[in-house]
Amino acid sequence: MMGDYKYLFKILVLGDSGVGKSCLLMRFSDGRFTGKYLCTVGVDFKVRTVEVAGQVVKLQIWDTAGEERFRSVLPAYYRGAHGVLLVYDTTSASTFRSLGGWLKEIRRRCPDRVNVFLAGNKCDDLVGRQVSQQQATHYADHRELPFRE
Template identity: 45%
Template sequence: MSNLYGGGGGANLNQKIDYVFKIVLIGDSSVGKSQLLARFSRNEFSLDSKATIGVEFQTRTVVIDHKTVKAQIWDTAGQERYRAVTSAYYRGAVGAMLVYDITKRQSFDHVARWLEELRGHADKNIVIMLVGNKTDLESLRDVSTDDAKEFAQKENLYFMETSALEATNVEPAFITVLTEIYRIVSKKSLVANEEAESEGKSALLTGTKIVVPSQEPVPGGTKYSCCGSS
């Protein structure tokens, strides 16, 4: 895991970056946030992982719709004593992965509290995915997929079940969030360009600061999207 000055895998130094999106991982301790990040950023998994202290991050560069997007993914410690420290790092985040352990009902019961904290500190239009991790421990499941789906629908969240150990749905979960952020931001840029052109002004957008506009529901009236494994 890199520290605040480090970064994970990505493109070469000469590659042009079109967008940088900050994503935060939140949820109780030991639900697998760091392992999800390690799997997505470096395709690694460590059985000897230690608890995250404070906040750390990794980066990975992906291509979405022919644009180069650098994901800066922050891993926030789940322990209660770090909550006051990590809350400041919600600022500037345009996406969030709210993670629970499918074998620990308590971690799912705490999701509502994490969501409340996230919405209290982050931009109100942040793209959020509920992630049920550790599907490799299906025999120990204590949170049904239907319960999680119901919560996601009620709170207008995306939803996916994953296994960092087996690399199940980890890539799709992160890419779904990044793609939705890109869709929102690029749509806003298009509108801004059209307005600038209509006023005879320069339509160049530097994109140095991204402010996520209001999200529109996907067809069906909800942003909820279930790609979870059974």
């Protein structure tokens, strides 16, 4: 599948700092996981080619810095996005509370209604969980967002 592709999609991975955006991207693009936290400075970029319904699809996945001090560089990366993976940390209620701000920013920066998918990360940490799956499902349903943990 390294050859030609039928479709090309630009996907942004957004969310607060430390929610696990880079780990999700590394797992998806390289098939590996690291528990080490390294702050993304600006934007990281990965490409993965997949087959969907017999069609070759190339995904450009943009891993963005969640820290406030790096958000000024983000607007340029919103342009041309086909989708957004909006990530929060199930062990951090504050990252869940900030989803509204991220959604406003997405709607403001992506005038063509871009598809947004809500993802709860770190759901394997049952002891540290601060956001229930029921809360997140309600939030996603109310905003008509697909959601998974």
